[in-house]
Amino acid sequence: MTIYPIKAFQDNYIWAIHDGHHLLVIDPGDAQPVLDFCQRYQLVLSTILITHHHHDHTGGIEALKRQFPNALVIGPNNPTISAIDQVVGEGDTITVNHPSVSFNVWAIPGHTLDHLAYIGELGLFCGDTLFHAGCGRLFEGSPQQMLHSLSRLAQLPSQTKVYCTHEYTQANLAFAQAVEPNNGEVSLTVAEVQALRVDDRPTLPSTIAEQLRINPFLRCQQSSVQQAVAVWSKQAYRDELATFTSLRQWKDQF
Numbered sequence: 001m002t003i004y005p006i007k008a009f010q011d012n013y014i015w016a017i018h019d020g021h022h023l024l025v026i027d028p029g030d031a032q033p034v035l036d037f038c039q040r041y042q043l044v045l046s047t048i049l050i051t052h053h054h055h056d057h058t059g060g061i062e063a064l065k066r067q068f069p070n071a072l073v074i075g076p077n078n079p080t081i082s083a084i085d086q087v088v089g090e091g092d093t094i095t096v097n098h099p100s101v102s103f104n105v106w107a108i109p110g111h112t113l114d115h116l117a118y119i120g121e122l123g124l125f126c127g128d129t130l131f132h133a134g135c136g137r138l139f140e141g142s143p144q145q146m147l148h149s150l151s152r153l154a155q156l157p158s159q160t161k162v163y164c165t166h167e168y169t170q171a172n173l174a175f176a177q178a179v180e181p182n183n184g185e186v187s188l189t190v191a192e193v194q195a196l197r198v199d200d201r202p203t204l205p206s207t208i209a210e211q212l213r214i215n216p217f218l219r220c221q222q223s224s225v226q227q228a229v230a231v232w233s234k235q236a237y238r239d240e241l242a243t244f245t246s247l248r249q250w251k252d253q254f
């Protein structure tokens with residue numbers, strides 16, 4: 001089984017999972033890069049998974065369905081997403097025969113209210129909720145919802161690979177350094193990521209273990225993060241939710 005990041009737009013990744021014959025893609029915001037990938041490797045698109053309704057994750061569905069009318073589109077219960085064939089939500093299991101993969105479905109609201117994660121042996125496909133060294137903006141959900149979603153993801157096995165859908169890592173790490181300038185793990189990751197990006201290589205996937213070491217949004221219980229947020233906001237926080245709320249506001253202005 002091969003997992004490959006198909007580049008789209010300025011910084012999106014459409015994750016492609018294939019067995020050499022059949023292809024599953026996650027969040028195809030643009031159809032053409034997927035069609036080109038299919039042609040290059042002589043693949044038949046069988047399945048499309050959608051994490052949430054934003055256009056840069058769904059915009060290619062209709063064109064892909066025209067080219068591959070038998071492709072099954074699976075996603076959240078949101079009527080604004082075109083051509084959903086199978087609605088899934090919290091607690092569901094997805095089994096795909098070609099390629100042979102299965103996923104558990106988690107509801108992880110925060111970035112949007114309809115946001116889903118797909119979790120299986122291959123890893124965590126989490127859309128715009130958990131980024132490498134960051135998390136998504138709160139467009140629809142509350143800080144409490146996002147913190148709960150991130151806390152759930154943080155409890156996955158440490159070796160779980162994390163496949164998000166944007167190449168935001170360098171900007172996220174700059175913020176992580178501002179929050180925890182003495183975190184040596186962040187400094188090491190900055191150097192590793194810079195070497196990858198110089199060669200235009202993806203910084204993904206990461207792992208849950210790495211995110212617990214470097215991602216400030218998963219470290220709101222740490223005194224170093226709480227103290228940094230207190231200095232920025234000029235308020236003292238000992239509560240994890242209050243820390244997360246101000247941390248997200250800080251990142252929005254960073």
